[in-house]
Amino acid sequence: MTKKNLLCLAVGSTAIPETINAAVEDWEVYEAVTLAEARRHLKARPLVLGVLLVEAHDEPLRAALDDFLHEHWHMHWVAALHAPALESLAWRQLVHDHCGDYHTWPLDIERLRQTLGHAYGLATLCRAPPAPRHGKQEAALTGQSAAIARLRRQIGKVANASAPVLIWGESGSGKELAAQAVHAHSPRRDGPFVPINCGAIPASLIQSELFGYERGAFTGAAREKRGLIETAQGGSIFLDEIGDLPMELQANLLRFLQEKTIYRLGSTRSIAVDVRVIAASHVNLAQAVERGAFREDLYYRLAVLALDVPPLRERREDLLPLAEHFFNTYASERAPHVKGFSGRAAQAMRDYDWPGNVRELLNRVRRAMVMAEGRLILPQDLGLSTGRAPAESAPLDDARIRAERDAIDASLLRAGRNITLAARDLGVSRMTLYRLLAKHGIRAPSRSCYTASPASK
Numbered sequence: 001m002t003k004k005n006l007l008c009l010a011v012g013s014t015a016i017p018e019t020i021n022a023a024v025e026d027w028e029v030y031e032a033v034t035l036a037e038a039r040r041h042l043k044a045r046p047l048v049l050g051v052l053l054v055e056a057h058d059e060p061l062r063a064a065l066d067d068f069l070h071e072h073w074h075m076h077w078v079a080a081l082h083a084p085a086l087e088s089l090a091w092r093q094l095v096h097d098h099c100g101d102y103h104t105w106p107l108d109i110e111r112l113r114q115t116l117g118h119a120y121g122l123a124t125l126c127r128a129p130p131a132p133r134h135g136k137q138e139a140a141l142t143g144q145s146a147a148i149a150r151l152r153r154q155i156g157k158v159a160n161a162s163a164p165v166l167i168w169g170e171s172g173s174g175k176e177l178a179a180q181a182v183h184a185h186s187p188r189r190d191g192p193f194v195p196i197n198c199g200a201i202p203a204s205l206i207q208s209e210l211f212g213y214e215r216g217a218f219t220g221a222a223r224e225k226r227g228l229i230e231t232a233q234g235g236s237i238f239l240d241e242i243g244d245l246p247m248e249l250q251a252n253l254l255r256f257l258q259e260k261t262i263y264r265l266g267s268t269r270s271i272a273v274d275v276r277v278i279a280a281s282h283v284n285l286a287q288a289v290e291r292g293a294f295r296e297d298l299y300y301r302l303a304v305l306a307l308d309v310p311p312l313r314e315r316r317e318d319l320l321p322l323a324e325h326f327f328n329t330y331a332s333e334r335a336p337h338v339k340g341f342s343g344r345a346a347q348a349m350r351d352y353d354w355p356g357n358v359r360e361l362l363n364r365v366r367r368a369m370v371m372a373e374g375r376l377i378l379p380q381d382l383g384l385s386t387g388r389a390p391a392e393s394a395p396l397d398d399a400r401i402r403a404e405r406d407a408i409d410a411s412l413l414r415a416g417r418n419i420t421l422a423a424r425d426l427g428v429s430r431m432t433l434y435r436l437l438a439k440h441g442i443r444a445p446s447r448s449c450y451t452a453s454p455a456s457k
């Protein structure tokens, strides 16, 4: 059996009191007397429980500890303080916000042993700590649905080609992220990725923004300027809302795609540019072609490699992993007492249609993480009502099935989608949990499919 681990942080002390070792004699105790030392331990190994021994209780120490505990929010903490510290509101707040329990000196070994044992049990039921991120960040499409798995496979394939890519999807569905993933997996990954929203730039400026200008090209052009296409040399340019590109610029873009050269405004000199175009649109460009609003030749040139990003309502299996992902990503912004989502919040998210797609989910989760008053986020914190009939009016079987599904969802969320931990939390075997997942149509968590790495396909 593996030993239980404990981080013992005694800030400002020179030695860890014997009481701690006596309370957890068969545990592995990692001792730290500075925050830097504690950070080193936490970087080196995944620890889930810490005991915080505080002798002095001055304000700079409290502020530093508050930052440190915020940073390591996924751990469970037990504090041991001298009684006078608890007379300070700021110290009481620190303990309330970050610690599951506290003791006062002198420490009672028996009570401490019990507290740490319980806390360790709870901590190992809790979400797994977010995986450390190494090196250059790559665009990672979170999600486990078949639609996202297909998109990842397609991205892996189109990334290696050099033809333009056209990405279609509703607003906020993840088109730009998909474009970043194409770039990140392409041989151009070390070159720049230059995004530009064609719909956000006034028509009068878009030509000079994209193609640049020479000195004196127009009143006010005191110096020459490289356009965005030129700045993407060796990389990719992402043209979002390509359907908003004015007709005359569509012709210029087509020429660039055919000849790989551009002309700056006010110049007849052609400049060779090696840039891959990735375009995106939330309107159906084929219909825009029929209406005469988009050039047919440009459309066919762009649509050689087409990707479709499905709306969130068509891949509801992705909702909870995405919510969890945003919770981890923005953990430093959350109110310290907020530890995760309630089962009712998970249900409310599933019941909602997400017209604003992933961006809407992200915004609702970030808001809830700041505004929620309890430890778990509720539907109202997300601005969602459950939208379902009260349980009393549902037939008993329906209510049972829903309750079962809610309990499974909540456990998976708490356990960071770790099957072993979730099964332990629910008090069932892993086999039973797999059977329940199949029964409720919940996709079994898979830890290997979170990035668009073509190597993993």
Ligand SMILES: Nc1ncnc2c1ncn2[C@@H]1O[C@H](COP(=O)(O)OP(=O)(O)OP(=O)(O)O)[C@@H](O)[C@H]1O
Binding pocket: 140, 141, 142, 143, 169, 170, 171, 172, 173, 174, 175, 176, 177, 178, 240, 282, 322, 325, 358, 359, 362
């Ligand atoms: N699968 C995903 N995994 C993680 N984050 C995602 C995912 N899809 C979208 N996001 C996030 O949601 C937000 C909106 O995504 P993005 O900007 O890519 O959407 P879009 O379709 O380009 O939107 P628009 O049409 O408004 O330009 C971004 O913050 C993005 O990082």
